[in-house]
Amino acid sequence: MLHNQDKKKIICMGKKLGEVLLSVDHISLAFGGVKALTDICFSIREKEVFAIIGPNGAGKTSMLNVINGFYHPQEGEITYKGVHRKQMRSHVAAVQGIARTFQNVALFKGMSTLDNIMTGRIIHMKRNLFWQACYLGPARKEEMENREFVEKIIDFLEIQATRRTPVGRLPYGLQKRVELGRALAMEPDLLLLDEPMAGMNIEEKQDMCRFVLDVNDQFGTTIALIEHDMGVVMDISDKVVVLDYGKKLAEGTPDEVRGNQAVIDAYLGVPHN
Amino acid sequence: MMQAFLVDPFVVMYDAPIFFVEVFVSGLLSGVMYALVALGFVLIFKASGVFNFAQGAMVLFAALTFVGLWELGVNPWLALILSALTMIGVAFSVERIVLRPLVNQDPIIFFMATIGITYFLDGFGQTIWGSEVRPLDIGIPNEPFMDFADWSGLYINKFDVFAAVVCSVLVAVLAGFFTKTKIGRALRAVADDHQAALSVGIPLKTIWTIVWSVAGIVGLAAGILWGSKLGVQFTLALIAFKALPVLILGGFTSIPGAIIGGLIIGSGEKIAEVYWGDAFGGAIEDWFAYVVALIFLLFRPQGLFGEKIIERV
Numbered sequence: 202m203l204h205n206q207d208k209k210k211i212i213c214m215g216k217k218l219g220e221v222l223l224s225v226d227h228i229s230l231a232f233g234g235v236k237a238l239t240d241i242c243f244s245i246r247e248k249e250v251f252a253i254i255g256p257n258g259a260g261k262t263s264m265l266n267v268i269n270g271f272y273h274p275q276e277g278e279i280t281y282k283g284v285h286r287k288q289m290r291s292h293v294a295a296v297q298g299i300a301r302t303f304q305n306v307a308l309f310k311g312m313s314t315l316d317n318i319m320t321g322r323i324i325h326m327k328r329n330l331f332w333q334a335c336y337l338g339p340a341r342k343e344e345m346e347n348r349e350f351v352e353k354i355i356d357f358l359e360i361q362a363t364r365r366t367p368v369g370r371l372p373y374g375l376q377k378r379v380e381l382g383r384a385l386a387m388e389p390d391l392l393l394l395d396e397p398m399a400g401m402n403i404e405e406k407q408d409m410c411r412f413v414l415d416v417n418d419q420f421g422t423t424i425a426l427i428e429h430d431m432g433v434v435m436d437i438s439d440k441v442v443v444l445d446y447g448k449k450l451a452e453g454t455p456d457e458v459r460g461n462q463a464v465i466d467a468y469l470g471v472p473h474n
Numbered sequence: 475m476m477q478a479f480l481v482d483p484f485v486v487m488y489d490a491p492i493f494f495v496e497v498f499v500s501g502l503l504s505g506v507m508y509a510l511v512a513l514g515f516v517l518i519f520k521a522s523g524v525f526n527f528a529q530g531a532m533v534l535f536a537a538l539t540f541v542g543l544w545e546l547g548v549n550p551w552l553a554l555i556l557s558a559l560t561m562i563g564v565a566f567s568v569e570r571i572v573l574r575p576l577v578n579q580d581p582i583i584f585f586m587a588t589i590g591i592t593y594f595l596d597g598f599g600q601t602i603w604g605s606e607v608r609p610l611d612i613g614i615p616n617e618p619f620m621d622f623a624d625w626s627g628l629y630i631n632k633f634d635v636f637a638a639v640v641c642s643v644l645v646a647v648l649a650g651f652f653t654k655t656k657i658g659r660a661l662r663a664v665a666d667d668h669q670a671a672l673s674v675g676i677p678l679k680t681i682w683t684i685v686w687s688v689a690g691i692v693g694l695a696a697g698i699l700w701g702s703k704l705g706v707q708f709t710l711a712l713i714a715f716k717a718l719p720v721l722i723l724g725g726f727t728s729i730p731g732a733i734i735g736g737l738i739i740g741s742g743e744k745i746a747e748v749y750w751g752d753a754f755g756g757a758i759e760d761w762f763a764y765v766v767a768l769i770f771l772l773f774r775p776q777g778l779f780g781e782k783i784i785e786r787v
Contacts, residue, residue: 307670
């Protein structure tokens with residue numbers, strides 16, 4: 202991962218973090234008696250690469266689900282772009298610029314790579330039903346423009362060869378890439394990545410790291426990601442928050458978190474005397 | 475024996491070509507009516523990946539509402555609009571009460587839920603409007619075009635032609651509406667994965683409500699046309715089963731497929747009945763379509779125009 206470390210340093214030099222884009226305030230989420238999240242607070246700044254880590258079952262994915270509105274927390278508040286809200290609604294979150302990928306690849310399996318990524322453009326296509334129905338005039342032009350945008354993403358992610366292939370047929374690594382492409386097509390302000398590198402080999406991971414950093418660098422997209430590969434996390438993130446059993450253990454730069462005793466205990470276990 | 479199956483029917487066809495054309499055309503026209511029912515299934519299947527068992531009940535409910543209102547003295551055009559609005563109301567309630575709590579569940583769960591909707595609509599419709607058979611006359615005579623018959627020797631039924639025109643218009647509009655556009659793409663997305671569809675900003679509720687409304691209105695058209703043929707009664711709900719072979723032939727996800735499937739089944743069963751009926755001892759029409767569907771399932775399970783079935787293991 203030396204390559205990425207170098208790249209990271211170069212990017213960090215020129216990078217300025219902006220205002221707080223999203224903050225979660227005392228969020229608690231329970232399913233019946235199971236407490237998935239307890240009193241979680243953190244904030245994500247613009248242009249940041251923000252990592253959420255923690256052992257299995259720590260509540261990381263639940264946290265992302267709260268942020269983009271799949272789960273509605275019982276307590277707490279989310280502030281996104283300066284607007285307070287008790288809960289997000291997922292398709293509204295999408296329209297307001299929150300895109301995400303999923304841990305277990307949620308693509309539209311019967312559709313081609315191109316069509317999958319085009320679905321990300323739906324929120325940007327404004328022509329009314331009438332023009333849509335006729336597939337004429339403005340709607341046609343709009344389709345062309347969005348198609349052009351999608352082609353750029355396909356080039357960026359180097360998946361030209363799979364453009365027409367139904368994604369159900371693609372290997373796992375490429376499916377993950379298409380999913381990232383679909384999220385990027387939404388031109389999000391905040392991109393949530395749920396284990397983008399899970400199940401990948403070293404080269405695929407390196408590619409994915411490069412894409413994530415390039416997205417952050419070139420488009421200025423804020424990224425919140427969950428990842429288990431500590432090497433990757435420490436390499437690419439500006440800030441790390443650690444969850445365990447639904448509670449926040451630590452928060453800080455990768456170096457701060459690495460040295461935190463509570464985090465080491467959570468990951469390696471504590472001897473019981 | 476072999477001769478009765480393999481030779482005689484073709485000899486009869488050859489001897490009376492005009493009669494053959496007549497059988498064929500009347501088959502095509504009744505096929506259009508099957509297609510209309512099948513269309514309702516396709517719409518909902520495309521948008522939610524769910525086989526809507528309640529489509530037949532929706533056809534019955536829509537027709538009952540229309541006839542009921544008309545009998546109450548409402549102007550037929552107003553009754554048509556009111557019934558359409560009722561079907562939109564049904565779509566809203568179905569989305570709110572049945573579908574929304576089931577987001578992200580397996581298709582089989584939705585299928586079971588639509589069986590529930592079937593029983594509800596059957597019972598509810600007959601509770602309000604009664605269960606006796608009601609004649610429905612929309613003013614299109616069920617008789618052949620006599621001038622045309624005198625000129626060509628072909629007897630073509632006026633009502634069938636009317637039904638075919640209504641169906642073609644509906645299909646043309648819907649096919650335009652649901653393919654190649656962002657709506658079409660959104661529909662397929664919703665059918666594939668609810669959560670992912672939400673995450674790219676497709677409002678699931680709106681899409682479902684639209685699709686169930688459209689399916690309800692298509693059901694209304696089918697109900698009125700079939701109702702004027704058979705009378706508005708409980709058996710209308712069973713028409714839905716005739717749409718099954720049409721769907722299997724055409725593919726569950728294809729609007730043109732529903733039409734082609736309907737035409738093949740309609741003409742096929744008429745021809746089979748007329749020319750092979752005697753050899754089989756009659757009543758082929760009742761089961762012919764299902765046998766064709768069975769053969770299709772063996773060799774082309776996705777239908778003529780359906781999406782290829784893909785699974786990476």
